[in-house]
Amino acid sequence: MIFIKTYKYRAYPTKAQITCIENQFSMCRHLYNWALADRIWLYENHGVSIDYNSQQNELPLIKNEKPWYKSVHSQVLQNVLKRLDLAYKAFFRRIKEGSGAVGFPRFKKFKQWNSITYPQYSIVPKSNTIKVPKIGALKIVLHRDLPDDSKVKTLSVIKEAGKWFVCFSFEHELEIEPKQNSALTSIGIDLGLNDFYYDSNGDSVKTPKFFRQSQKKLAKLQLKLSKAKKGSKRYQKLLRALQKCHYRIKCKRQDFHHKTANNLLSKIDVLVVEKLTVKNMSRKPKAKKDPESEGFLINGASAKAGLNKSILDAGWSNFLLLLKYKSEQLGKEIVSVNPAYTSQMCSGCGEISKKTLAIRTHKCLNCGLVLNRDHNAAINILRLGLKSLGSTQEASSIALA
Numbered sequence: 001m002i003f004i005k006t007y008k009y010r011a012y013p014t015k016a017q018i019t020c021i022e023n024q025f026s027m028c029r030h031l032y033n034w035a036l037a038d039r040i041w042l043y044e045n046h047g048v049s050i051d052y053n054s055q056q057n058e059l060p061l062i063k064n065e066k067p068w069y070k071s072v073h074s075q076v077l078q079n080v081l082k083r084l085d086l087a088y089k090a091f092f093r094r095i096k097e098g099s100g101a102v103g104f105p106r107f108k109k110f111k112q113w114n115s116i117t118y119p120q121y122s123i124v125p126k127s128n129t130i131k132v133p134k135i136g137a138l139k140i141v142l143h144r145d146l147p148d149d150s151k152v153k154t155l156s157v158i159k160e161a162g163k164w165f166v167c168f169s170f171e172h173e174l175e176i177e178p179k180q181n182s183a184l185t186s187i188g189i190d191l192g193l194n195d196f197y198y199d200s201n202g203d204s205v206k207t208p209k210f211f212r213q214s215q216k217k218l219a220k221l222q223l224k225l226s227k228a229k230k231g232s233k234r235y236q237k238l239l240r241a242l243q244k245c246h247y248r249i250k251c252k253r254q255d256f257h258h259k260t261a262n263n264l265l266s267k268i269d270v271l272v273v274e275k276l277t278v279k280n281m282s283r284k285p286k287a288k289k290d291p292e293s294e295g296f297l298i299n300g301a302s303a304k305a306g307l308n309k310s311i312l313d314a315g316w317s318n319f320l321l322l323l324k325y326k327s328e329q330l331g332k333e334i335v336s337v338n339p340a341y342t343s344q345m346c347s348g349c350g351e352i353s354k355k356t357l358a359i360r361t362h363k364c365l366n367c368g369l370v371l372n373r374d375h376n377a378a379i380n381i382l383r384l385g386l387k388s389l390g391s392t393q394e395a396s397s398i399a400l401a
Contacts, residue, residue, distance in 0.1 A: 002173050003329060004153070009125075010141045011157070011164040017135055018164075021116070021157060024072050024134070028080045029113035031062075031069070035084050036105055052085035072116075073133045079117045114159045121155035125168065132157065132166075140166055147172050161247035162240055176331040188272040188382025189264070190342070190374045191319075193310045194360070196260065198374030200382040205260060210252045211313040218245055253315050261322045265332050271323065272385025274339035278317045282308040335385040339377075347371070347379035 013021060035055050042048045059077055063069045069077065087105040094102045118133065124146055132138045132155070146152070150170040158165045188200040195204040221242045228235040264271065285304050288297040327334045344352050346362065348369035355362070355373065362369070362376040369376075 001176055001328075002171055003325075004169060005150075005172050006167050006169045007144065007146060008165055008167045009143065011166045012139045012141075013135075013164055017138065020071075020135055021159075021164075024076065024116055025111075025113045025159075027069060027072050028076065028116060029108045029110075031077060031080050032084055032113070033107045034062075035081055036107060039084075039088070052081055055081050055084075071134060073118065075119050076116045076134075079119050082119075116157050118155045119153075121168075122152050123155075124150065124152050130166065138166065146170060149173060161243040163247075174329060176329075184269040185267070186270040186272065186382060186386060187264075187268045188378045188380075188385055190339075190377040190381055191274060191276065191314070191316050192374050193307075193314060195374055196314065197264075198372065198378050199264075200375070200378040202372075202375055204374070207314055208252070208256055209310070209313055210249045210256075211309070214245060214249055218242070221245060253313075254318070257315060257319045257322050261319065261326050265323070265326055265330055268332070270333045270335065270385070270389070271327065272335045272337060272382050273320060273323065274342070274381060275336040276316055276320070276339065278311065282311045284308070335388060337381055337384040337388060339381065342377040342380040342384070343373060345376075345380050347376045347383070 038055065039050060042050055056078055059074065059081075084105065091102060091104055123131065125140065125142055128142050129137050129139055135157070138157075146168065147170075150172050152168055152170045154169040156167040156169075158167060189197040190199075191197050193207055196207040198204045221238060225235065225238040225242060228238055285299045285301050288299045289295075290297050324334055326332075341352060343362075344354055346353065346364040346367060346369055348364060349367040351364055351366040353362075353364060353366075360373050362371045362373050364370075371379075
């Protein structure tokens with residue numbers, strides 16, 4: 001089976017290279033904004049919709065009119081127009097699906113462009129120096145080698161919170177040996193906010209809450225930034241500090257997700273998870289108009305805002321995505337089930353007993369089973385997953401084994 005993977009390496013460009021790359025960022029941003037404005041103008045004035053090929057064919061004319069664009073590799077410029085085309089296609093797809101916020105492509109503001117991509121880069125890095133077109137010999141930290149049979153497809157140069165990185169996307173072929181059904185081990189997990197997950201065997205992992213831990217620091221930096229003069233040296237310094245703080249939170253969360261996913265998949269062959277739509281779960285509640293006045297009724301938006309913040313801080317979507325691609329490479333199976341009533345249903349007798357989120361212990365009045373709420377839900381999730389696979393193995397017997 002062929003997988004597309006991406007390896008990320010730290011880069012250390014020289015001062016001259018930094019100036020060169022940042023100039024390319026600026027020109028890519030201008031090209032993106034010009035192409036977006038061109039599409040909008042043609043549609044509003046002539047009712048004409050143009051595509052990527054039409055705009056890509058205009059690149060030679062743009063280079064003749066603006067010679068400084070010749071300092072940017074042609075494939076990088078083509079990739080900029082491709083990004084805009086993908087943004088348009090995603091916009092029309094969301095309209096077709098009837099999404100609430102369709103999100104029309106926006107113009108990029110100053111310093112909002114922080115990456116360039118070479119779509120046909122095929123050089124495999126063998127040392128701590130790589131050759132990048134229009135940039136030169138770029139120093140990187142090759143902390144791990146690409147697989148011997150890998151075929152490099154693209155190269156991206158990225159700036160994140162003042163740090164530079166290069167990303168190699170490549171194709172890699174893996175041979176996966178399927179296991180016999182009789183030898184498969186299964187487990188179900190219930191994702192939560194107090195415990196990041198609770199499995200059907202009764203094991204759990206606490207939620208680290210990285211954003212919550214840094215919330216006070218972020219608030220102080222944001223307050224100072226709001227008082228600083230926009231564009232001043234102090235403003236730029238505070239902005240970099242704020243970006244670095246967010247970057248550290250992101251890195252900690254990603255590290256936790258990777259380690260947790262690796263540890264979980266090392267124990268089992270079949271993992272049953274909830275089919276979650278985090279975007280819908282973290283939506284703001286709709287405003288409730290007061291029929292007797294022109295005002296609005298209390299709709300619990302303040303409490304929901306705190307809950308939404310915790311949901312997004314946990315990063316369930318990213319964790320489930322990591323589980324999916326890691327399981328494919330390891331030959332494991334991920335089963336997603338509808339989580340409806342898994343917390344309310346008794347895993348012992350199937351009786352439904354409604355509980356609020358504040359009730360953390362499941363107590364069945366019918367059979368007398370007492371379990372942690374999330375443990376009970378994990379057993380039900382496992383049972384649903386095994387049922388969908390056609391397995392005769394009972395989830396309750398696994399949990400109590």
